[in-house]
Amino acid sequence: MKAPARLQLRLASAVAVLSGVLALRAMASPPEKLVAPFRSPPTASTSPRPGDTQARIALGKLLFFDARLSKNHDISCNTCHNLAAYGVDHVPVSTGHHGRKGRRNSPTVYNIGGFVAQFWDGRAPTLEVQAEGPLFDPDEMAMPDDKRVLATLTSMPEYVKLFQKAFPREKRPVTLGNVTRAIAAFERQLTTPSRFDRFLAGDDAALTEQERQGLELFVSSGCTTCHAGPAVGGTSLQKLGLVEAYPRSKDQGRYEVTRDEEDRMKFRVPTLRNVEKTAPYLHDGSVENLPGMVRLMAKHQLGKTLTDAQVEAVVAFLHSLTGELPRRDITPPKLPQSTNQTPRPDPT
Incomplete structure (x- = not known):
């Protein structure tokens, strides 16, 4: 065989191999019906806002961890939303100032x-x-008023400089509004990429066979009616007990805010990302384990009774939503030092 003929044969073989690889990759892509429910809805965005600068995010982290923003200097945002524990405190309701218990x-x-x-x-x-x-x-956290918050922050020169850096266009940047803007900027970038994200990006092998079966059941059963979008939830408020009335109805949810009959027992749908790690569940923390939660939701929201195998498959899928904690965020920062002007702890 002459050299040109051999070269043509090799090129044809390479093209055939490449075509086969591309075909396999195309076959391996997850079906559209399994990924479409989790795309970003048009009314929400997980992208950082233009104002979420690194200086603002860094300030927000300090404020998130600083217990001096509480009346007795013993409770911070991180106390109840422990970033090292997937953002929760693993109790039904949290304990606040003076040992008081929260409602939810x-x-x-x-x-x-x-x-x-x-x-x-x-x-x-x-x-x-x-x-x-x-x-x-x-x-x-029981701060008496915004004056106490601002007096605490302005008593520490380092905080004043950090506010000036985070809000450079403002003459007096230490304000309550900027406190909340900084905390929100920090919280907006608290994301936990997981294997499920690789699946959504086209890697069909990112999920096990059982996890894939659980996802298919999750979608086909109607779970994505509520648990949709990038966070697998959080995009709507829904009635707890939509199909079958929920037995614990002391807390009426959204109705207590609006007094609208349509809002009785409506609650914001929680994210299911990291749900394996965020027990107990529901607004009252009354459900301790994930299989039990899956059964309850199937019954009261969908009117369905799942078999043990179906529950195991759905739980397996939910495990694929467990992501990686951002190490830079869970490490407690070194906080600005108090001064003689910093208000003292008040246990009253």
């Missing part, structure tokens, strides 16, 4: 940047509004 379970702060609203009852439209609430809640 503390949800994770990971992957919440694109939520339709904050808090279980959706009363805060943005992360900025949400960040202010716990500061003055008597059952949480």
Whole structure:
């Protein structure tokens, strides 16, 4: 065989091999029906905002970890939303100032940047509004007023410089509004990429066979009616007990905010990312394990009774949503030092 003929044969073989590889890759891509529900909805975005500069995010992290923003200097945002524990404290309801118990379970702060609203009852439209609430809640951080918050921060020269760096266009940047903007900027970038993200990106092998079966059941059963979008939740408020009334109805959810009959028992749908690591579940922290939670949701939201094998498959899929914690964020920062002007702890 002459050299040109051999070269042509080799090229033809290479093209055939390449075509086969591309065909296999195309075959390996997840079906559209399994990835479409988790794309970003048009009304929400997980992308950082233009104002979320590194200086603002760094300041937000300090504020998130600083217990001096509580009346007795013993509670920070991280107390109830422990970043090293997937953003929760693993108790039904958190303990706040003076040992007082809250009404609702503390949800994770990971992957919440694109939520339709904050808090279980959706009363805060943005992360900025949400960040202010716990500061003055008597059952949480219990600060008496914004003057105490600002007096605390302005008493420390290092904080003043950090606010000036984070908000360079403002003459007096240490404000309550900028406190919440910085905390929100920090929280918006708290994401936990997982194997499920590789699957969504086209890697069909990222999920095991059982996890894939669980995902297919999750989608076909209608779970994505509520748990959709990049966070697998957080894009709507839904009635708990949609098909079959939920037995515990003391907390009426959104209705307590709006007094609209349509909002009885409506709660913001939680993210399912890292759900394996964020027990106990529901607004009241009344469900301790994930298989039990899956059975309850199937019954009360979908009107279905799942077999043990189906529950195991769905739970396996939910495990694929467990992501990597950002090491840079979970490490407690070195906080600015208090001065003689810093308000003292107040246990009253």
